[in-house]
Amino acid sequence: MKVTDSVCKMTIEDKDAAATSEYKGVKYYFCSKPCKEDFDKDPELFVGKSVMKMKEMISSTAKAIGEMAKDPICGMVIPKDRSIKRDVAGRTYYFCSENCVRTFEAPDAELKSMKRRVTIALTGVLVLAIFRAAVFLGLAAGATVLTWVPIPWLPWFTWGVWLFIITTPIMIFGGKGFFVGAWHAVKQRVANMDLLIALGTSTAYIYSAFVVFFPGVLPVEEKNVYFEVSAIIIAFVLLGKYMEEIIKKRSSAAIRKLLDLKPQTARVIRDNVEAEIPAESVMVDEIVIVRPGEKIPTDGIVIEGHSSVDEKMITGESVPVEKKAGDEVIGGTINKVGSFKFKAARVGADTTLSQIIKMVEEAQASSARIQRLADKMASYFVPAVIGVAFLSAIIWILSGNSTSALLSFVAVLIIACPCALGIATPAALMVGVGKGAELGILIRGAEYLERAEKLKAVVFDKTGTLTKGEPEVTEIVSVNSVSESEIIQLAAIAEKGSEHPLAEAIIKRASMMGLSIPDAEAFEAVPGHGVRVRASGKEIVIGNRRLMQNIGIDIKDKEVLISELERKGNTVMIIAINPPSPPLIKGGEGGLVGFIAVADTLKDNAEDVIKGLKDEGIEVVMLTGDNERTARAIGLKIGIERIISNVLPGDKAKVIKELQNEGKVVAMVGDGINDSPALAQADIGIAIGSGSDVAKETGEIILVRDDLMDVIKGIRLSRATMRKIKQNLFWAFFYNTIGIPIAAFGLLNPIIAAAAMALSSLSVVTNSALLKGVKI
Amino acid sequence: MKRKLTVITILAMLPLIAAGILWLIYRDMERKITEANKEADRCT
Numbered sequence: 001m002k003v004t005d006s007v008c009k010m011t012i013e014d015k016d017a018a019a020t021s022e023y024k025g026v027k028y029y030f031c032s033k034p035c036k037e038d039f040d041k042d043p044e045l046f047v048g049k050s051v052m053k054m055k056e057m058i059s060s061t062a063k064a065i066g067e068m069a070k071d072p073i074c075g076m077v078i079p080k081d082r083s084i085k086r087d088v089a090g091r092t093y094y095f096c097s098e099n100c101v102r103t104f105e106a107p108d109a110e111l112k113s114m115k116r117r118v119t120i121a122l123t124g125v126l127v128l129a130i131f132r133a134a135v136f137l138g139l140a141a142g143a144t145v146l147t148w149v150p151i152p153w154l155p156w157f158t159w160g161v162w163l164f165i166i167t168t169p170i171m172i173f174g175g176k177g178f179f180v181g182a183w184h185a186v187k188q189r190v191a192n193m194d195l196l197i198a199l200g201t202s203t204a205y206i207y208s209a210f211v212v213f214f215p216g217v218l219p220v221e222e223k224n225v226y227f228e229v230s231a232i233i234i235a236f237v238l239l240g241k242y243m244e245e246i247i248k249k250r251s252s253a254a255i256r257k258l259l260d261l262k263p264q265t266a267r268v269i270r271d272n273v274e275a276e277i278p279a280e281s282v283m284v285d286e287i288v289i290v291r292p293g294e295k296i297p298t299d300g301i302v303i304e305g306h307s308s309v310d311e312k313m314i315t316g317e318s319v320p321v322e323k324k325a326g327d328e329v330i331g332g333t334i335n336k337v338g339s340f341k342f343k344a345a346r347v348g349a350d351t352t353l354s355q356i357i358k359m360v361e362e363a364q365a366s367s368a369r370i371q372r373l374a375d376k377m378a379s380y381f382v383p384a385v386i387g388v389a390f391l392s393a394i395i396w397i398l399s400g401n402s403t404s405a406l407l408s409f410v411a412v413l414i415i416a417c418p419c420a421l422g423i424a425t426p427a428a429l430m431v432g433v434g435k436g437a438e439l440g441i442l443i444r445g446a447e448y449l450e451r452a453e454k455l456k457a458v459v460f461d462k463t464g465t466l467t468k469g470e471p472e473v474t475e476i477v478s479v480n481s482v483s484e485s486e487i488i489q490l491a492a493i494a495e496k497g498s499e500h501p502l503a504e505a506i507i508k509r510a511s512m513m514g515l516s517i518p519d520a521e522a523f524e525a526v527p528g529h530g531v532r533v534r535a536s537g538k539e540i541v542i543g544n545r546r547l548m549q550n551i552g553i554d555i556k557d558k559e560v561l562i563s564e565l566e567r568k569g570n571t572v573m574i575i576a577i578n579p580p581s582p583p584l585i586k587g588g589e590g591g592l593v594g595f596i597a598v599a600d601t602l603k604d605n606a607e608d609v610i611k612g613l614k615d616e617g618i619e620v621v622m623l624t625g626d627n628e629r630t631a632r633a634i635g636l637k638i639g640i641e642r643i644i645s646n647v648l649p650g651d652k653a654k655v656i657k658e659l660q661n662e663g664k665v666v667a668m669v670g671d672g673i674n675d676s677p678a679l680a681q682a683d684i685g686i687a688i689g690s691g692s693d694v695a696k697e698t699g700e701i702i703l704v705r706d707d708l709m710d711v712i713k714g715i716r717l718s719r720a721t722m723r724k725i726k727q728n729l730f731w732a733f734f735y736n737t738i739g740i741p742i743a744a745f746g747l748l749n750p751i752i753a754a755a756a757m758a759l760s761s762l763s764v765v766t767n768s769a770l771l772k773g774v775k776i
Numbered sequence: 777m778k779r780k781l782t783v784i785t786i787l788a789m790l791p792l793i794a795a796g797i798l799w800l801i802y803r804d805m806e807r808k809i810t811e812a813n814k815e816a817d818r819c820t
Contacts, residue, residue, distance in 0.1 A: 122795070125791075125792070125795075126792070128788070129788060129789060129792055132784070132785045132788055133785060133789075135785075136782060136785040228788055232788075232791050235795075236791070236795070239795065239798065243798075243802055246806075419791060420794075423794075423798060427798055427801065430798075430801045430802055430804075430805045431801055431805070433805050433808075433809065434801070434804050434805035434808045434809070435808075437805070437808035437809045437811065437812035438808050438812075440812060440815065441812075442809065442812050442813070689815070704812050704815045705815070750780075750784055751780065751783050751784055751787065754783075754784050754787035754788050755787050757787070757788075757790075757791050758787045758788075758790030758791055758794075759790075761790070761791045761794035761795075762790055762791075762793065762794045764794070765794045765797045765798055765801070766797075768801065769797065769801065
């Protein structure tokens, strides 16, 4: 039965509860001992409905506790000193209960169990090989004890029994997963790789066991055993699956990284006192204080103060957004320089960041697992094999030989399962992934390569993906014969000391031009409009149209020029000196001196990449949270016709879904947290290496170098690897398929079975290694 | 019998050689991924 922990509100199974407590005849369940302790101190706080009491409790708890941490599984905020700690990859995680620890460690537990099964299977195969070599050497030396001739004092203990003893654990422990998978396939009336493996290995094992323990029943020439067939097939397929899992392992932590982004504490005003509380305890309409450099704890509306907020991770907007009273702020974004107070509007699961987390979870859970190529081939191969087995049996029965009918039926099933089937995909994948890593392209699993082959559309995020994500000075326009370097110098003096990215772009250009930037004597920031400074006997003003209007600078005749620059996606900064109103410097001759256009510039090869993709017959779409004017300017520059702008993070995933509904296999290339739901929704999520950790964890292909050309290289590599996988599957099936008619005619023997295994596995591995030499 | 066993022994060894090559490919991939991951971390 599911119950809710009355303290942290986590839902748990009653049998898994770490502690229980009784109050007024009712039993309460807790996820951890600290929750029970909190409850026992004052149960009325948790069973009662008083919000005020709850607030008091939270405030007092927040004051009492030391450093807080967030449980990466349930998201509960817990005191570090009372939590369960686990160190993973040099990082400490804090958990509220053993349940959460188990969930956190689950992916590794599955991999460990698989490693155990691979070890058992491979050890068994190795022991079999050593035995066979020993028998061979023994025979060469004239020994006969380990042949079909029983040992005189142990008449039943033959070579076959040894094989049976070694193979049985491989069948039970190694093959268990395939038998379960085959059973599910039978129940769903589908034929997959598991069914083929289960059919082939179990037939070989049961037939061989029958030969060993009832040798008198079968004619002498049919007394062959095929234990090795079962053992080697299981060992190889397990090894292949294990290697694929290792490649996938790195992609399991996307949600954890998103949870990390949530601010852990918030500064609120309660009872006219400022208190630091867990961010999740902030209530709607509460007043929250945010200081410079702090993360905004929840969504809300600014009521006092002003600042600029870096919202890039949520909205994709590369330039920090000015915030003043009445503006909306988003939880998880970073406050830059100023301080402000805001009223919480959305808390807990309703915040923008929580909604993104939910969308990533939903997209990851709903992404349909495609039928793997090996399974697809097996779905045709298995019915064909069973058909041939029955056909040969019927022909033998009609010819009056029922023993041969049974034996040919069994032989067809034994030879049908290719030993190399399990390694056909992972062998090529490993070479492909290795080659990709060398080129700076990390691929997380074979299924993404299989999807990349059918790719029809690539959707690019704009900021940080197609563009550099950092504004640069793109144009300097001089008015009244003032030189470009003078304009930049004046702007740099005014913006010196500012952390605003537009200011940084100007300072960077000034440094590149080798200009000296003297300190200003007086400085006045005009929030939302620009700055006014006094330096070297001049007043310098830099800002937008409204600031110029306010200080009496006429820019009407330059409006066309400014609008043209803005249409190209630039932010235009207007520079004037010694303005007439209000005059800081009396009697100075002044006026408009020029404009500086700043824009987020395109990455060097963006245009070539778009052209390259189009040449490959792939549709290119640009998706951005930025405004339409900027998006269209950039789209036109690089040749993207389909542009979707002003898109919220949730809508990005919807756009991908719409493209998928058009029947297209869609790849999404992005770098920000705002892209993660779309990356998860896309058939292939391609994350830029310089982007956020969340995007990298969500993406299935990661471009380590910040080079867009790797998108094309990644697609080409995927296609080359897929070609190898197909060739491998051909070789895997080829030798065994030749063996099927031999088996149907009753001519199968252990030499043919061993030859099929040896040739198919060697062909597959060698063919895969050839991928190393393919030029991408 | 002896010849049959010789052939089977040799053939049975071949998949092990294939497994060995596969292991080498795996180690090579691991090494390259580790290097690429380090580079990715540096990029962030």
